[in-house]
Amino acid sequence: xxxxxxxxxxxxxxxxxxxxxxxxxxxxxxxxxxxxxxxxxxxxxxxxxxxxxxxxxxxxxxxxxxxxxxxxxxxxxxxxxxxxxxxxxxxxxxxxxxxxxxxxxxxxxxxxxxxxxxxxxxxxxxxxxxxxxxx
Amino acid sequence: xxxxxxxxxxxxxxxxxxxxxxxxxxxxxxxxxxxxxxxxxxxxxxxxxxxxxxxxxxxxxxxxxxxxxxxxxxxxxxxxxxxxxxxxxxxxxxxxxxxxxxxxxxxxxxxxxxxxxxxxxx
Amino acid sequence: xxxxxxxxxxxxxxxxxxxxxxxxxxxxxxxxxxxxxxxxxxxxxxxxxxxxxxxxxxxxxxxxxxxxxxxxxxxxxxxxxxxxxxxxxxxxxxxxxxxxxxxxxxxxxxxxxxxxxxxxxxxxxxxxxxxxxxxxxxxxxxxxxxxxxxxxxxxxxxxxxxxxxxxxxxxxxxxxxxxxxxxxxxxxxxxxxxxxxxxxxxxxxxxxxxxxxxxxxxxxxxxxxxxxxxxxxxxxxxxxxxxxxxxxxxxxxxxxxxxxxxxxxxxxxxx
Ligand code: SF4
Ligand code: FES
Numbered sequence: 023x024x025x026x027x028x029x030x031x032x033x034x035x036x037x038x039x040x041x042x043x044x045x046x047x048x049x050x051x052x053x054x055x056x057x058x059x060x061x062x063x064x065x066x067x068x069x070x071x072x073x074x075x076x077x078x079x080x081x082x083x084x085x086x087x088x089x090x091x092x093x094x095x096x097x098x099x100x101x102x103x104x105x106x107x108x109x110x111x112x113x114x115x116x117x118x119x120x121x122x123x124x125x126x127x128x129x130x131x132x133x134x135x136x137x138x139x140x141x142x143x144x145x146x147x148x149x150x151x152x153x154x155x156x157x
Numbered sequence: 158x159x160x161x162x163x164x165x166x167x168x169x170x171x172x173x174x175x176x177x178x179x180x181x182x183x184x185x186x187x188x189x190x191x192x193x194x195x196x197x198x199x200x201x202x203x204x205x206x207x208x209x210x211x212x213x214x215x216x217x218x219x220x221x222x223x224x225x226x227x228x229x230x231x232x233x234x235x236x237x238x239x240x241x242x243x244x245x246x247x248x249x250x251x252x253x254x255x256x257x258x259x260x261x262x263x264x265x266x267x268x269x270x271x272x273x274x275x276x277x278x279x
Numbered sequence: 280x281x282x283x284x285x286x287x288x289x290x291x292x293x294x295x296x297x298x299x300x301x302x303x304x305x306x307x308x309x310x311x312x313x314x315x316x317x318x319x320x321x322x323x324x325x326x327x328x329x330x331x332x333x334x335x336x337x338x339x340x341x342x343x344x345x346x347x348x349x350x351x352x353x354x355x356x357x358x359x360x361x362x363x364x365x366x367x368x369x370x371x372x373x374x375x376x377x378x379x380x381x382x383x384x385x386x387x388x389x390x391x392x393x394x395x396x397x398x399x400x401x402x403x404x405x406x407x408x409x410x411x412x413x414x415x416x417x418x419x420x421x422x423x424x425x426x427x428x429x430x431x432x433x434x435x436x437x438x439x440x441x442x443x444x445x446x447x448x449x450x451x452x453x454x455x456x457x458x459x460x461x462x463x464x465x466x467x468x469x470x471x472x473x474x475x476x477x478x479x480x481x482x483x484x485x486x487x488x489x490x491x492x493x494x495x496x497x498x499x500x501x502x503x504x505x506x507x508x509x510x511x512x513x514x515x516x517x518x519x520x521x522x523x524x525x526x527x528x529x530x531x532x533x534x535x536x537x538x539x540x541x542x543x544x545x546x547x548x549x550x
Binding site for chain 1: 243
């Protein structure tokens, strides 16, 4: 588009701009992870709602939730959720440049600590559910 | 979305309200969602855990504690609003430029889900 | 035949012909830009700017572009090379494929050939008040500020910006939101916010924490990936988001605390 002052505006395509570079594709996949996290969260909300309605309703929910046709979606939900975790923790040193005794903590240490926390939380939740019994 | 115009005095945004939910939700989901998906969506279909572990009676007894119910509410509440805010921005990135419509749809859905969640847990 | 003395460095003996596609645009003649291809005999040791200079000196004197220092200091030679925002005096021919495409930086209006109109950037840069706003008026008698090396280190990396605009060319949100203040300007705001001599954060927040400021950023991170000076604007913006969120809630919960120096300082300088 040529402007009145002679300048020319070149604008990338409004819908497909992100396909031009790997870094933009990775960004869009990161953003789309929230869609899968959202779908999962809504399913959990729905499951809790059905649970509150009694045993028959809850069984109907689990039959649907664990059916073959949902399995592909569940795998996708897992993959995107894990990608979200990875992308979230890998940038923690940028958002939180921590200092210890006046010195910057190395980025790798901050990332590593978050990844470790992720692992610990995962194990804790799994163990709490499996061995928790009646709390 | 808004633009910087040198002729108009800019105003401090109220985005911190939704952004703090987005950021807290991003951290909570990063720490917990993968294991929650594995546990509740995949463990039974993949045969890792027996379905009896997720029986009605067991789930009810786990959720009997008000503290557990509060934690569950917190996790799902933040996950929902994290999604709502990120999707608002993502549809704009995908070329759908009506921010008002995105706010209405995504924040609206998150609000409905929040109400259903509260009803289910009370 | 006249032999022109070349300013180009001829150091190695690795001759190589590069096919260079250059975006051309003359606002007086052209309705829209087009590509022109040149065959350029190169040395592997050349940088891309040497290639462009060769074209200008030997093949086509009508080509317009900006450069000055040839040593990654002045920030004027930024161009798109094969779609990547590139400081052409700091990227080598030896790293390039046989054919390259050189275009003006994206997300800016093209003024002529490889020259972009950067007025919007200059305006945005000055909008964040990139200078020290002290708590009190200082006189010469007060002497100089003191600052510890550790305090200097807090903001040092954010002073390295050379205004090359690569980060603006890389940022999708600059493209999608015309008025977005953008990476380099926000990183410079952060540089002053972090400076121990400065008390102007709340004054800057009028622009920096407005909808057109940090909140337009979705943390793509492309700015930091292309920055030739490792300024890391993406990190700066996330840190401002966290600080601004804290300030917002403090101001909201304790309106009477609203930073004392705000009014004095804002009447002090800037527009
Ligand atoms: S922040 Fe980096 S990429 Fe952006 S203008 Fe400054 S030096 Fe260039
Ligand atoms: S010519 Fe000065 S930075 Fe490249």
